[in-house]
C-alpha cells in the first residue's frame with residue numbers, strides 16, 4: 001500500500017488514533033510526485049545505505065526501501081514505532097530505530113548496520129530541529145555522501161544565499177563549505193497533512209570530497225564566521241572583538257587590514273574564500 005496516497009495516510013491515522021504533535025514538526029507527505037522527485041534527486045542504487053531522519057508513518061521509507069540497499073530510519077516519537085513496524089513489515093532492508101537524531105552517533109549506525117559505509121541521508125526534516133540536524137549532517141566527521149532534504153523554503157534560501165544578501169549567514173557558509181547545493185523541487189503546503197504554515201523546498205546537498213576553499217584552521221574559520229554573524233550590523237573588527245575569538249582587538253584590526261577590504265568592512269559581505277583567507281591571516285600574524 002502506498003502510504004503517500006492521501007486516503008491511505010488518513011486511514012492509518014484513523015485506525016491508529018494518531019494525533020499530531022506540532023512540537024515534533026509532524027507534517028506527513030501526501031503527494032506522490034514530490035516523493036518521486038525526492039527519490040530521483042537522492043540518486044539511489046541498491047549499493048546505497050540510506051539514513052532517514054523522522055520516517056513518520058513510513059511514507060518515504062517505503063520508497064527508499066525499493067530504491068536503496070539498506071534504510072536506517074531514526075524516529076523520535078515512540079508512538080510511531082509500532083505503526084512503522086506494521087507498515088514496513090516484510091521489508092527486510094529497513095531498520096527502524098527509536099531515538100533523537102541530535103543524540104545519535106551516525107558513525108556508529110553506519111558501522112553497526114552498513115559495514116562502515118557512508119550514508120546518503122534523505123529526510124522530510126522536522127521544522128523543530130532543522131538547523132541542528134542539518135549541522136549534524138554537515139559535520140566533517142559525519143559519514144555522509146549526500147543529503148536530500150525537505151526544508152522550509154526560507155531555510156533553503158538561507159542555505160544557498162550569496163554574500164551581502166539578507167539571507168546570507170553562518171548556515172549558508174556551513175553548507176557551502178561542505179556541499180554543492182541544488183533545488184530539486186518546490187513544494188506547496190497542501191502536499192502535507194496537516195498543512196504547514198509555510199511552503200517548502202527539496203534541496204540536494206552533494207558533499208565535496210575536498211572543501212572548496214583551503215584554510216589551515218577550519219575550526220578558527222567557523223569561529224570567525226559565527227562571531228561576524230552574531231553581530232551582523234557591526235563592522236567586522238567590532239563583531240570579532242565582541243565575539244571572544246581568542247585574539248585582541250589590535251590583532252583583529254591587523255588581520256582585517258591585511259585582508260584588504262577596508263577597516264569598515266562588514267562580515268556579511270565576505271565570501272567563504274575571504275573567511276578562509278582571514279583565518280590564515282590570524283594564524284600567520
Ligand code: SAM
Pocket residue numbers: 024025026027028029053054055056057058059060074075076077080099100101102123124125126127128129
Ligand atoms: N518522513 C515522514 C513524511 O515525510 O511523511 C514524516 C516527516 S515529519 C516532517 C518529521 C518526522 O520527524 C516526524 O515523524 C517526527 O516525529 C520526527 N522527528 C521530530 N524530531 C525528531 C528528532 N529529533 N529525531 C528523529 N525524528 C524526529
